[in-house]
Amino acid sequence: GQNIDQPTEMTATEGAIVQINCTYQTSGFNGLFWYQQHAGEAPTFLSYNVLDGLEEKGRFSSFLSRSKGYSYLLLKELQMKDSASYFCAGTNAGKSTFGDGTTLTVKP
Amino acid sequence: GAVVSQHPSWVICKSGTSVKIECRSLDFQATTMFWYRQFPKQSLMLMATSNEGSKATYEQGVEKDKFLINHASLTLSTLTVTSAHPEDSSFYICSARAADRDYEQFFGPGTRLTVL
Numbered sequence: 641g642q643n644i645d646q647p648t649e650m651t652a653t654e655g656a657i658v659q660i661n662c663t664y665q666t667s668g669f670n671g672l673f674w675y676q677q678h679a680g681e682a683p684t685f686l687s688y689n690v691l692d693g694l695e696e697k698g699r700f701s702s703f704l705s706r707s708k709g710y711s712y713l714l715l716k717e718l719q720m721k722d723s724a725s726y727f728c729a730g731t732n733a734g735k736s737t738f739g740d741g742t743t744l745t746v747k748p
Numbered sequence: 749g750a751v752v753s754q755h756p757s758w759v760i761c762k763s764g765t766s767v768k769i770e771c772r773s774l775d776f777q778a779t780t781m782f783w784y785r786q787f788p789k790q791s792l793m794l795m796a797t798s799n800e801g802s803k804a805t806y807e808q809g810v811e812k813d814k815f816l817i818n819h820a821s822l823t824l825s826t827l828t829v830t831s832a833h834p835e836d837s838s839f840y841i842c843s844a845r846a847a848d849r850d851y852e853q854f855f856g857p858g859t860r861l862t863v864l
Contacts, residue, residue, distance in 0.1 A: 682855040682856055683792065683855050685853070731851060734780060734797075734845065735782070737794070740791045
């Protein structure tokens with residue numbers, strides 16, 4: 641199977657750092673995405689990891705360990721607008737399977 | 749670049765009617781388009797994968813006769829929900845993948861369907 645697990649909810653303070661973890665069964669995926677989705681809107685692409693290690697893009701970084709079936713999304717210098725749902729999604733042969741999402745609430 | 753549009757953005761229909769949703773890639777050719785359904789506060793569930801000029805591949809549990817998908821050109825795919833029922837009310841999202849970008853999907857803004 642390709643179960644993907646991530647926390648349901650997280651809360652953090654404006655200006656802080658938050659790490660959203662994602663674990664998945666190691667077989668089947670050849671890449672891992674992170675998406676952000678604001679309520680009522682479609683997801684937007686944040687990152688894609690196909691090799692082990694850390695990918696940094698401004699305030700957002702994503703890490704992947706294929707052998708451990710583990711990824712995380714790191715958000716730095718949190719802003720109120722970062723309050724959203726964050727989905728990790730494994731991809732195989734171009735098809736993505738989404739986790740259930742983590743709802744992040746950023747408080748002042 | 750890489751803009752995907754959907755039309756309509758929302759639709760309300762009566763039970764038993766059919767609704768067509770269009771998904772267009774505006775500035776690139778989409779060899780593959782994906783259709784997802786998302787219920788409130790839930791994840792995106794892939795319904796089907798659509799390749800231009802061929803039949804769509806449906807995920808397990810998705811009725812192909814109820815959710816008709818047509819991918820007639822490299823910039824347009826349509827999803828028709830036939831004989832819609834209240835339980836079909838959901839947020840339908842398409843995404844498109846370009847031929848030269850083998851991993852990245854570009855999502856449309858979604859269509860909210862409400863069946864009365």
